[in-house]
Amino acid sequence: MELTEIDLWGLRILEPVTSITDLITAAVCIWAFFQLKKVGRPEKEYRYFARYFLFMGIGVGFAGIIGHGFLYLVTPAWKAIGWTCSSLGVLFLELSSLESVAPSLKPSSKRVFQGIFFLQWLVFMALIIYPDTRSFEVVKMNSGIGIAGFSLALQFFRFSQTRERGRAILMLGIVLGFLPAMVFSYEIALHRWFNHHDISHVLMALDMYIIFLGGRQLAAGEEDALKLDHVPSEAGI
16 A cells, blocks of 8 residues: 655655544544533443543544654554553443443353453453564454454343343444444555545544444433333323
8 A cells, every 4th residue: 555645834744644534533532532421420331431432532543643644753563552542442342331231140240251351451462562463453353352242242132121222323333333344454445545544434433423322322311212111001001
C-alpha cells in the first residue's frame, strides 16, 4: 500500500485521512462516554460500559496521532500504548456484559468469568510487551474474543431473558463490527487517499454510535417495545 502524506505549514503528517478517521472514531467514543456519564446510573454494568467508550476513545485517538500521523517521530513500539488502552476498553465491555447477567449466575460462576477475562487481558499484555509477538493481529484476536465472543454471548443471554430493545440495538452494533474487520482484512479501498484503513474507521465510528444508542436506552430505563411483560391483559388480571 502506497503511503500518503501531506505537509501542513511545514508539519509533515503521514496518512492524514487515516489519522482523521481515527480521530473521528475517538471523538464518537469520548462523546459517548460523557453522554453515558450524564445518565448517572451507579450500577457496575453501566459504569463499566461507559469506561469501554473512554478507553476505546483514548486508544483509537492515540493510534490516529502516533500510530499513523506522526509515527515517523517515534518507533513502531509506541503503538502498544494505544493498543493497551483499547484492550482495557474490551475488558470493560466484557465486565459490563457479565454484570448484566450476574443476577442469573452463582457468585462462583461470576468469579470464574472474571478470572477468564483478566487472564485474557494478561495474556494479551504479555504478547504485546514481547517484541516478537507484538502486532495488530494480536489486537484483532483479543477484540474478537472479548467483543464478538464473550460480550456478544453474554448480551444475547441477557436479551433472551428480557427482550430489551436497547440490548438488541447494542448487539446489532457488535455484530456490525464484523464489517470494518472484513474491510480491513480484505483491504477493500476506494482510492489511495481513502483506503481500507479509512473505510474501516468510518464503519467503526458508526458501530460505536449504534452500540452507544443501545446502551443509553438501557441506562436511561426507557420503556422497551420488545418486552412482552408490558402487554396488558384483556381480562385485567
